[in-house]
Every structure is written in structure tokens, then in C-alpha cells.
Amino acid sequence: MASGAELTPTSYMAHHLTNLTGSVGEGAFWTLHIDTLVMSLLIGIVSFGFLWWVVRGATSGVPSKRQAFVELAIEFIDGQVKSTFHGDRHAFVAPAALTVFVWVFMMNAVDFLPIDIMAAVYELLGLHNWRSVPTADVNTTFALALSVWLLMIFFNVKVKGLGGWIHELVCTPFGKNPLLWPVNILFNLVEYVSKPLSHSLRLYGNIYAGEIIFLLLGMWAATGLAGTVFGTLLGAGWAIFHILIVTLQAFIFMMLTVVYLSMAHESH
Amino acid sequence: MNINFTLISQAMAFAIFIWFTVRFVWPPLMRAIENRQKSIADGLAAGERGRNELELASHRSADVVREAKHRATDIITQAEKRAAEIVEEAKAAARDEGDRIIVGAKAEVEQEVFRARETLRQQVADLALAGATKILRREVDAKAHADLLASIKAEL
Numbered sequence: 001m002a003s004g005a006e007l008t009p010t011s012y013m014a015h016h017l018t019n020l021t022g023s024v025g026e027g028a029f030w031t032l033h034i035d036t037l038v039m040s041l042l043i044g045i046v047s048f049g050f051l052w053w054v055v056r057g058a059t060s061g062v063p064s065k066r067q068a069f070v071e072l073a074i075e076f077i078d079g080q081v082k083s084t085f086h087g088d089r090h091a092f093v094a095p096a097a098l099t100v101f102v103w104v105f106m107m108n109a110v111d112f113l114p115i116d117i118m119a120a121v122y123e124l125l126g127l128h129n130w131r132s133v134p135t136a137d138v139n140t141t142f143a144l145a146l147s148v149w150l151l152m153i154f155f156n157v158k159v160k161g162l163g164g165w166i167h168e169l170v171c172t173p174f175g176k177n178p179l180l181w182p183v184n185i186l187f188n189l190v191e192y193v194s195k196p197l198s199h200s201l202r203l204y205g206n207i208y209a210g211e212i213i214f215l216l217l218g219m220w221a222a223t224g225l226a227g228t229v230f231g232t233l234l235g236a237g238w239a240i241f242h243i244l245i246v247t248l249q250a251f252i253f254m255m256l257t258v259v260y261l262s263m264a265h266e267s268h
Numbered sequence: 269m270n271i272n273f274t275l276i277s278q279a280m281a282f283a284i285f286i287w288f289t290v291r292f293v294w295p296p297l298m299r300a301i302e303n304r305q306k307s308i309a310d311g312l313a314a315g316e317r318g319r320n321e322l323e324l325a326s327h328r329s330a331d332v333v334r335e336a337k338h339r340a341t342d343i344i345t346q347a348e349k350r351a352a353e354i355v356e357e358a359k360a361a362a363r364d365e366g367d368r369i370i371v372g373a374k375a376e377v378e379q380e381v382f383r384a385r386e387t388l389r390q391q392v393a394d395l396a397l398a399g400a401t402k403i404l405r406r407e408v409d410a411k412a413h414a415d416l417l418a419s420i421k422a423e424l
Binding site for chain 2: 025028031033048051055056059074090095138140142147
């Protein structure tokens with residue numbers, strides 16, 4: 001907002017939706033969204049640092065309120081994983097689900113920070129283009145979804161063996177008949193492509209749309225007194241509704257992660 | 269919406285955070301929770317055991333009291349029996365003693381009677397002899413009839 005150029009709706013939107021980029025090599029691919037990376041790392045370090053700090057002092061006696069809160073979150077996730085995944089969930093799947101939930105939730109929750117005030121703060125720090133919400137960057141959601149996708153393939157191969165996995169790709173879901181093989185392969189191909197796409201785009205779309213609506217309400221607030229009043233009211237309403245979206249999207253992302261990983265563990 | 273190197277950097281960050289959670293966050297807290305669950309379960313089990321033991325002890329104490337009452341009754345019965353026996357024995361002993369005393373007394377009385385009769389006979393014999401002697405003084409020579417007199421005295 002504090003840019004020197006004339007403020008138009010287009011420049012306002014563009015200002016808020018442009019990443020701070022850095023280049024790590026030749027070509028368009030080798031650019032890095034520094035804001036996304038720094039924010040997500042910061043959020044991750046703070047979140048998991050907090051968890052680690054609480055867990056390090058964890059007692060098996062009467063827990064402190066802080067520990068009880070962390071236990072509540074962890075037992076909630078553990079319960080969700082338990083009902084979906086039938087195996088040794090403590091070895092990997094449950095902690096991974098915790099990581100996904102906490103990280104995605106905290107990254108989504110940055111959306112609650114009022115965008116224009118935050119933009120002013122970043123401007124003070126000398127950062128003109130700085131997007132706060134890492135999950136509104138498709139790179140983050142794709143990174144998570146593709147990591148889960150690779151883990152899915154890893155567990156498929158680990159649990160069923162390479163042959164077992166290929167057999168499953170060729171012979172399910174329609175049957176072992178060689179005539180059905182192409183259909184099976186096509187079906188599985190679509191499934192393996194659609195999984196990471198829907199996984200990542202669902203989260204990205206929700207959070208990005210949330211951000212856009214905050215921006216639109218902010219623009220409306222700039223149009224006059226009535227706009228300010230309605231923009232404020234609707235902004236507050238949207239923020240309250242956004243609490244649900246932020247939590248729900250983090251939960252859905254975690255549940256899909258658990259479901260994909262447990263599907264990789266089970267033979268069909 | 270442009271895919272670039274950010275994706276790879278985010279994936280690496282994700283991997284590191286997962287590793288961190290798997291390694292440092294999840295196990296200690298799960299251990300704490302499981303230990304607490306175990307201690308709660310132990311406590312509940314101990315309470316249950318205590319209740320069972322209390323019930324057993326109350327049963328046992330009731331048994332002991334019943335046994336003690338039973339034995340007390342036995343002891344009282346025996347004591348009464350013994351007392352009756354002692355009384356009987358004492359009665360018998362007293363009767364025997366009495367009998368013996370009576371027998372002794374009778375024997376003594378008889379002896380006394382015998383002795384008195386002996387004495388009386390002696391005296392009667394002496395008296396008779398003295399009378400006879402007085403009557404026969406003149407005719408009877410004491411020396412000549414001494415053995416006759418002696419034989420009379422013995423017959424009396």
C-alpha cells in the first residue's frame with residue numbers, strides 16, 4: 001500500500017499477489033519465492049519448536065495446561081489416523097499426519113493477519129512484495145502433495161514389493177483378465193495423476209480464494225464511507241468464516257494424506 | 269500460478285519437518301501419554317485389588333469370629349461337664365470317707381463293747397469267785413482247789 005505509484009485496483013491486487021522472487025539458476029523454473037519459503041520455514045520452526053519445547057518437558061504425571069493442549073491436538077490426530085490406518089502408525093504415518101496438520105494449519109492461519117497492515121509492516125522492513133500466506137502459493141501445496149505422492153509410491157513398493165505394486169496397477173480395480181489390463185492401467189494412471197492435483201489444488205484454491213476475497217473487501221473499503229462500513233462488516237464475517245475454512249482445509253489435507261498413505265499400505 | 273524451484277525447497281522443508289516430528293516430537297509425548305495411561309490403569313487395578321482384599325478380609329474375620337464363638341461354647345460345655353464330674357467325684361469320695369468312718373466307728377464300738385463285756389465278765393467271774401470263796405472258805409482249801417478255781421474262772 002505504501003508504494004509510490006498511483007494506486008489502482010489492478011496495482012493493489014498485483015502488489016498483494018506478487019511474490020518476492022530470487023533466482024538460483026538460469027530459466028524460469030529456477031526462481032525461488034523467497035517470501036513463501038521464509039514464511040513457511042518461520043512458521044514451521046515456531047510451530048514445531050513449540051511442540052518440541054512442550055514435549056521435552058512432558059511429564060507422564062499430571063500435565064500442565066500447555067502439555068494438555070498439545071496432547072489434545074496429538075491425541076485428536078492419533079485418533080483420526082487410528083481409524084484409517086491399520087498398522088504401526090507411530091513409526092511414521094501418525095507423526096507425519098501431525099506435521100501436515102500443524103504446518104498447514106499454521107500456514108493457513110497467517111491469512112487471519114490483516115493484509116494491508118501486514119503489507120505496511122513488510123514495507124517498513126524494506127520488503128515491497130511479500131505474500132504472507134505460504135499455502136496461497138501453489139508451489140507449497142504442490143510440494144506437500146507431491147511429497148505425499150512420492151511417499152505413497154514408496155510405501156506401495158515397500159509394502160507390496162515392486163512386482164506387487166505393478167500387479168496392482170495392471171490388475172485392479174476391474175480384474176485380472178488381460179483384456180482389462182489397458183483399462184486398469186488407464187484407470188490407475190488417472191487416479192495417480194488426480195490424487196496430487198486434487199490434494200494440492202483444493203488447499204491452494206481455498207486459501208487463495210480467501211485471500212482474494214479479503215483483497216476485494218479491502219478494495220471496497222477504499223471506495224467511500226458505505227464501502228468502508230460494509231467492507232469492515234463483511235471482512236469480519238469472512239474472517240470468522242475463514243476460521244472454519246483454515247481448520248477444515250488443514251484437516252482435509254491431513255486426512256487425505258493419511259488416507260493415501262494407508263491405501264498404499266493395503267492390498268486391493 | 270507458476271511452478272518453480274520453490275516447490276523443491278518447500279518439499280525439502282516438509283521432509284525436514286516430518287523427520288523432526290517423527291524423531292523428536294511424537295515419540296516422547298506418546299511415551300508420556302502411554303506411561304500415564306499405564307499408571308492410571310495400574311491405580312485402578314490396585315483399587316480393585318484392595319476392594320477384593322477388603323472383602324476377603326471381612327469374610328475371614330467373620331469366619332474367625334464364628335470359630336471363636338464355637339470354641340468358646342465347646343470350652344464352656346467341657347467346663348460344665350468337668351465341674352459336674354468333680355462334684356460327682358467329691359460326692360463319691362465323701363460317701364466313701366463317711367462309710368469308712370462309720371465302719372471304723374462301728375469296729376471301735378464293737379471293740380469297746382467286747383472290751384467292756386470282757387471286763388464285765390472278768391468282774392463277774394471275780395465277783396462269783398469271791399462269793400464262792402467266801403462261801404467255801406472253811407471247807408475249801410485254796411491251795412488244794414486252786415486248779416479247780418482256775419478252771420471255773422476260765423469258764424466264766
